[in-house]
Amino acid sequence: MQAPPPRITVEVPVLAVGSGPADYESLGGLVESLRKPQGLHLTLLHxxxxxxxxxxxxxxxxxxxxxxxxxxxxxxxxxxxxxxDGFDATSDRLIALGGGRIAGLEVQVPQHVHDYQVSLVQGLRELLDGLLVDNVDDFILGSPALGFRYPHWVPHVAVGRPPLRERGPWDIRTVSVSCGPSRIRNSRFLPAPD
Structure with a gap:
């Protein structure tokens, strides 16, 4: 069976949660199926x-x-x-995302990261306008590919599944979240730019 095509995102990799592996592993007491720390990321634009x-x-x-x-x-x-560039952030609670299917650390990012994310959305609008898409905001909100579900960006790192029948949020002890430089996820599947 053929694998589905990869989703492309602009994201930052999460290099560390807390001061050591035990800080991240302690989240396993709050969420189901804790994800491996090596693949954690914070999506800036889907x-x-x-x-x-x-x-x-x-x-x-x-x-x-x-x-x-x-x-x-x-x-x-x-x-x-x-x-x-990479940056340091913090998190002090878990939230339910994706209709309650995903548990994520809600991340308090520096203001320049919010500004960067806003610039990405503005750039997307300009891209679509240049591609002759009319009513750009309607297109963005209605596009299944782009998947915009919320009117504003909530910085988060998906870490597992919420406990059954619970909607959160759940307060946790404040942990640091260290993020690396931004990248294009699954860029190896994109054609080379012409």
Missing amino acids: VGILEDLAREIEDWTKGITPADHAARVTVRWLYSLPAL
Whole structure:
């Protein structure tokens, strides 16, 4: 069976939670199926499956912007994004996300990280406008590929599943969250920019 196409995101890797492995492992008493610390990340912008987004753009523009052109321009845009340097943050509670299927650390990030994320969304708007998408905000909110579910960004790190029948949030002892520089997740699956 063929693996589904990868989702593309702009994210920062989480290098450490707390002062040592025990700090992260202690979250296992609060959540089900604690994720391995090596894959933890904080998503700044979800782009989704590139081919799906490109098709949505073609459909929205009634073919004025072909999907292959939309994909090429989107890849060029992704690779042109400035990098965000690594930063330190904190978390003092767990929240339920994804309709209650995911437990995440709600992360208090520095103001420049919020500003960077806002610039990504503004850049996305400009990208879509350049691809001749009208009513850009309607497109963004309605796009299954982009998957915008909330009107504002909640910085979080998914760590497992919430306890059964509980919605949270759950207060925890404050832990540090150390993040590395921004990157494009699954970039190895993108075509080279032209």
